[in-house]
Amino acid sequence: MALRNLRYEGDPILEKVSRPVKEMTPHLDQLISDMLETMYDANGVGLAAVQVGVLRRIVTIDVGDGPIVLINPVIEESDGEQTGQEGCLSVPNKVGVVTRPEHVIVSAKDREMKDIKVEGTALLARALCHEIDHLDGHMYTEKVEGDLIDITPEGGEENFDA
Numbered sequence: 001m002a003l004r005n006l007r008y009e010g011d012p013i014l015e016k017v018s019r020p021v022k023e024m025t026p027h028l029d030q031l032i033s034d035m036l037e038t039m040y041d042a043n044g045v046g047l048a049a050v051q052v053g054v055l056r057r058i059v060t061i062d063v064g065d066g067p068i069v070l071i072n073p074v075i076e077e078s079d080g081e082q083t084g085q086e087g088c089l090s091v092p093n094k095v096g097v098v099t100r101p102e103h104v105i106v107s108a109k110d111r112e113m114k115d116i117k118v119e120g121t122a123l124l125a126r127a128l129c130h131e132i133d134h135l136d137g138h139m140y141t142e143k144v145e146g147d148l149i150d151i152t153p154e155g156g157e158e159n160f161d162a
Contacts, residue, residue, distance in 0.1 A: 005053070006051055008090050015137045019142045021071045087140075093150060
């Protein structure tokens with residue numbers, strides 16, 4: 001495994017739509033391992049492949065219940081509403097208030113390319129929506145209600161994303 005370089009807001013790759021994964025390859029399997037290591041090293045709870053410069057529809061998420069790997073994720077259902085602070089590894093040391101669904105159901109493939117469904121509420125629902133937005137070339141800053149807030153790394157704040 002290896003740490004990957006994060007891409008930051010303003011990098012044109014973050015505005016691009018990621019391509020679907022057709023088959024698992026050793027290269028993509030290594031990418032997933034690297035994404036998990038990079039996400040954990042940066043204290044994030046989610047990471048999209050585009051954030052490490054790879055335009056593939058892959059996300060990793062861990063909200064404290066163990067890692068989730070989603071390939072070609074699609075939000076099938078969403079309902080409810082939650083408003084709260086959100087951050088992103090591609091926008092370091094900033095958070096903003098964003099409204100997202102309270103509950104989502106996502107269909108995807110797992111690391112073995114088997115069909116799965118992931119149901120999430122609260123933080124997991126937020127993370128799923130946030131990461132899937134990245135795959136479509138969107139960042140949470142487009143949805144922020146009000147201004148971004150500066151946070152300091154010494155403050156112990158965890159980066160929401162990715």
